[in-house]
Amino acid sequence: MIYHAKAVKAVKFNKLRNSPEIKKELEILHTKRSTYSDPVQKQCRTLCKTVAWPAEIERITTCKRNGVKFPDIGSYDPCKCFGDCFWDTCTNVASASFCMPQYCKLGAICSNAPRNLSSLKLFDTGRVGLGVYTTTDLDVGDAVKTNTGYTLLYNTRSVNNNYVYVDALRCGSITRFISHSSEPNATFLEQQTRSRVRVLVKMIKNVQEGAQITVHYGNERWFKCACDLCWKEPSRTGESSGDE
Structure with missing residues (x-):
């Protein structure tokens, strides 16, 4: 199932930081995890039947930029974090930078650095x-993957003052299959450091190994919701409904 990037816009951090649910989870996380632990170093188990990558989709880990450049926002002082760059304490996170x-x-050994975890499976x-x-537990704020394709709609404009989107129709990372x-439990979060703009998949809820990673693609969509609340089993007539 293809989710066309033009239907969803990357989220700015300020829209998330005031969420009561995320604030509560972050308070717990400070106690639970005083230092960053790379999720891929945790014990991994295959809990679902992993399927092969579709042959018709080119698998890539970085965007095909096609000459697109973003303006340089300039240099700045390093953050002063201890243990991890938490969403509610890191100055880089507060300025929407990765x-x-x-x-x-911390030398970017933290949850606010771009990651491409091998523990995500199809x-x-x-x-x-x-x-x-x-295949591993993930905590709120963890960066799990960079959304890639042909350089999702960015909030940041290019140096030519054009809006840019990731078109993952024929190529992309595993994020193109997120339901x-x-x-x-996750979101597409846009962050920029200097002239580098990234759309990262970041967790907005804690999940355990075996959990399906999901995002909200907005109201203008044409595919079914994968959550248990919205899904209805196929009726006797062979029809099914997954609408909200």
Whole structure:
């Protein structure tokens, strides 16, 4: 099932930071995890039947930019974080920037640095086609993957003052298979450091190994919701409904 990037816009961090649910989870996380632990270093188990990558889709890990350039927002001082760059304490996160070694006290060994976790796997949802699940536990704020394709609609304009979107129709990372849910556990978050703009898949809820990764693609969509609340089993007439 293809989710065309033009139907969803990347989220700005300020829209998330005031969420009561995320604030509560972050308070718990400070106690639970004083230092960053790379999810791929945790014990992994295959809990779903992993399926092969579709042959007709080119698998890539970086965007095909096609000459698109973004304006340089300039240099800045490194963050002063200890243990991890949490959403509610890191100055880089507050300025909607992702961490790089030269701008991070932790050398970008933190949850605010771009990650491409190998612990994300494809599986057949049995409901809405292919989906993505995790073989490790993930915490709120964890960056799990960079959304890639042909350089989702960015909020940041290019140097030519044009809006840019990721078109993952024929190529992309595993994020192109993430299903829609009215109760998502992840989001597409736009961040920029210098002239580098990234749309990262970041967790907005804690999930355990085996959980399906889902995002909210907005109201203008034409595919079914994958969550248990919205899904209805096929009727006797062979029809099914997954609408909200």
